[in-house]
Amino acid sequence: MELELNGVPVEDTYCEAFDGIYSRILITAKQKWLLKKAAYNSTALPSTVFGESEGGVEKFVSPQETPDGRLGAIAQIWVAKSKNFESVLMREMSKRIRQGILVVPTTRVFNATESDKFFDAELNVGRCGDGYEWEEEMWGRKVIRVPIMFGEFIIERYIGYAEGVAGGNVWFFCDSEESALEAGEAAVEVLRNMDNVITSFDICSAGSKPETKYPEIGPTTNHYYCPTLKGKIPDSKVPEGVKSIPEIVINGTTLEDVKKAMYVCMEVVSRIDGVLKISAGNYGGKLGQHKIYLRDILQEYGE
Incomplete structure (x- = not known):
């Protein structure tokens, strides 16, 4: 039986996701523009x-929530x-907090991870x-007050971490860059209404593959799915009429969170003109411990 969602074909395939470790933090600031700068600074550049x-x-x-x-x-x-x-x-949390948040005026960092495992922020932040920092109890939490030239930076001393699932993904085969941008933006926007998930690339324009001619530089372009190579290579997997294939990569605190987020993205994007097919990226089981089948997602979350 062919799969479809709101009349859009869905490839009967799966995405590969893998186990990851996350820390969930709460950043606060006095003004909205400062908060946004700190939040986006500290989460930029995916590089796992x-x-x-x-x-x-x-x-x-x-x-009211901080x-x-x-x-x-x-x-x-x-x-x-x-x-x-x-x-x-x-090490990585230290870099992102120190260089992305601490340097933004009026910011503070609190733990937002539900876990019984913690690292001590005093050591690296x-x-x-x-040596002039001091510990104090404020807002019912143990915090470290770090003197800085602007005033002070406050961080909760113990920041939790836990195991989650990273790398869930969905692909949208679109008839133009315009429809691809519309689909990608809709997917990213709907994820902002969900708890416990992030998309580290937002609209990812460059899916990669494990094998490469240049291992010294890391992953390279997934040439099978590059629309500009259709007709130039014998093994292109780009269907007729497809001009752009955006990817939405999803990390979630649980496997269930990732699966639900994938479905929500698929559902909203299936209603956009110019989306010709929905699929997902996998590498024959070489990359991740979890195989998330689109068929199962449609059956579990579809009406």
């Missing part, structure tokens, strides 16, 4: 494929699950005070 970290803004929250009564943003920082993931996460 290079053994580093990636992040995304889950959502913005009201002053410990200090200021505007807030929930952000997630992810690293690949490995033998030394704790040291990698601490608090010591930015060069």
Whole structure:
């Protein structure tokens, strides 16, 4: 039986997702523009494929939802699950907080991870005070107050981390760049209304593949699905009429969160003119521990 959603064909395939480690933090600031700068600064540049970290803004929250009564943003920082993931996460969190948040005026960071595992922010962030920082209890939490030239930076001392699922994805085969942008924007926007998930690339324009002619630079373009190579290579997998294939990559605190987010993206995009087919990226099971079948998602979440 052919799969479809709102009249749009859905390829009977799966995406590969993998186990990852995330830390969910709450950033607050005095003004909205400062909050946005800190949130986007600290979550930019996905780079888990290079053994580093990636992040995304889950959502913005009201002053009624933050410990200090200021505007807030929930952000997630992810690293690949490995033998030394704790040291990698601490190093990566430190870089993103120190260079992306601490340097933005009036910002504070609080733990937003439900977990019984924590790392001590005093070690890699608090010591930015060069020994002049101090610990205090504020808003019912243990925090470190770091003196800085603008005033002070406050961070909750213990930041939690937990295991989640990263790399869930959906692909949209579109008849133009315009329809691809519309579809990608709709998918990213609908994810902003969901808790516990992020899309670290937003609209990803350049899906990659594990094998490459140049391993020294890391993953390279997934040439099978590059529309400009159709007719130039014998093994192109781009259907007739397709001019652009955006990818939405999803990380979630649970496998269920990722699956639901994939369906929500598929459903909203299937209503957009110019979307010719919906699919997902996999690499024959070489990359991830989890296979998420689109057929199963449609059966589980479809009406």
